[in-house]
Amino acid sequence: MTYGETAVRQTIDRLLSDKRDLDAAADGALDNLDQFHIGGADAVERLIPTLALAHGDVVLDVGSGFGGPARQIARRTGNHVVGIDITPAYVDAARDLTARAGLSDIVRFHNGDIAGFQSDPAFDAALTMHVQMNVRDKTTWFRHIAERLAPGARLAVWEVCQPHRADLPWPMPWSLDGTDSFLVSAETLLACIRDAGFATVEWTNESPWVQDWITKTFANGLPAGPALPMLLDDGYTRVINYTTALANGSLEVWRGCFIKKADWR
Numbered sequence: 262m263t264y265g266e267t268a269v270r271q272t273i274d275r276l277l278s279d280k281r282d283l284d285a286a287a288d289g290a291l292d293n294l295d296q297f298h299i300g301g302a303d304a305v306e307r308l309i310p311t312l313a314l315a316h317g318d319v320v321l322d323v324g325s326g327f328g329g330p331a332r333q334i335a336r337r338t339g340n341h342v343v344g345i346d347i348t349p350a351y352v353d354a355a356r357d358l359t360a361r362a363g364l365s366d367i368v369r370f371h372n373g374d375i376a377g378f379q380s381d382p383a384f385d386a387a388l389t390m391h392v393q394m395n396v397r398d399k400t401t402w403f404r405h406i407a408e409r410l411a412p413g414a415r416l417a418v419w420e421v422c423q424p425h426r427a428d429l430p431w432p433m434p435w436s437l438d439g440t441d442s443f444l445v446s447a448e449t450l451l452a453c454i455r456d457a458g459f460a461t462v463e464w465t466n467e468s469p470w471v472q473d474w475i476t477k478t479f480a481n482g483l484p485a486g487p488a489l490p491m492l493l494d495d496g497y498t499r500v501i502n503y504t505t506a507l508a509n510g511s512l513e514v515w516r517g518c519f520i521k522k523a524d525w526r
């Protein structure tokens with residue numbers, strides 16, 4: 262089962278205990294560990310301006326994983342961020358890392374599905390990074406996100422698309438064997454988001470940027486210190502398969518910015 266790791270917090274504890282010179286609370290110290298998408302913290306930096314956050318806005322991170330993006334947004338902007346994720350062990354790890362970072366007063370995490378998530382008042386902005394690949398009915402899923410947002414709220418996405426049908430090497434970061442992977446083309450994903458009640462501000466193929474990021478990041482081999490694949494079952498194979506598929510064009514990464522329509526219902 263993908264996302265079946267149950268002892269993530271304990272693994273993080275061990276990794277950080279082995280690396281006593283690492284200040285886990287320092288900005289960027291855990292960027293190699295807690296960002297569960299291609300592009301790492303640099304990708305989050307690309308999304309932040311598109312959220313157009315104002316003072317006091319509260320942000321929803323859907324499929325928040327280990328919480329790296331949520332903490333980064335809170336640090337950069339001072340805005341409160343709420344993450345929601347269906348995997349209990351990941352939420353546990355996200356809370357632990359947030360406490361270590363001293364950010365628990367402005368970054369919170371819920372365990373659950375966006376479909377049943379009750380929030381009042383509505384959120385002012387949302388993001389989702391590398392999650393919809395696990396969702397079969399994407400339009401309904403994005404409608405559930407829209408339900409949680411105020412009219413005019415922005416949604417930023419950083420997503421994997423498959424330009425044409427092709428066999429992929431499993432495991433991938435979001436699926437161990439392909440049975441829980443529901444990849445679509447960029448055109449189809451855009452249609453689903455629009456059908457859910459969002460207007461497009463920006464929809465950009467970021468695959469060239471991602472290739473540059475991979476080249477730069479791995480120019481001197483694997484980064485030293487605690488790294489994301491150490492938290493995941495078969496982690497290194499998943500990352501290698503993913504970067505290979507991005508390099509040969511079997512997969513693409515798209516960045517989007519959308520606005521919830523004022524007449525949404």
Ligand SMILES: C[S@@+](CC[C@H](N)C(=O)[O-])C[C@H]1O[C@@H](n2cnc3c(N)ncnc32)[C@H](O)[C@@H]1O
Nearest residue numbers: 296297298324325326346347348390391392395
């Ligand atoms: C590849 S990780 C990305 C995590 C995070 N967005 C990031 O970029 O660091 C995918 C995450 O989506 C979560 N997830 C998958 N399906 C979900 C769903 N229907 N609702 C909420 N979270 C989901 C998984 O538990 C996992 O944490």
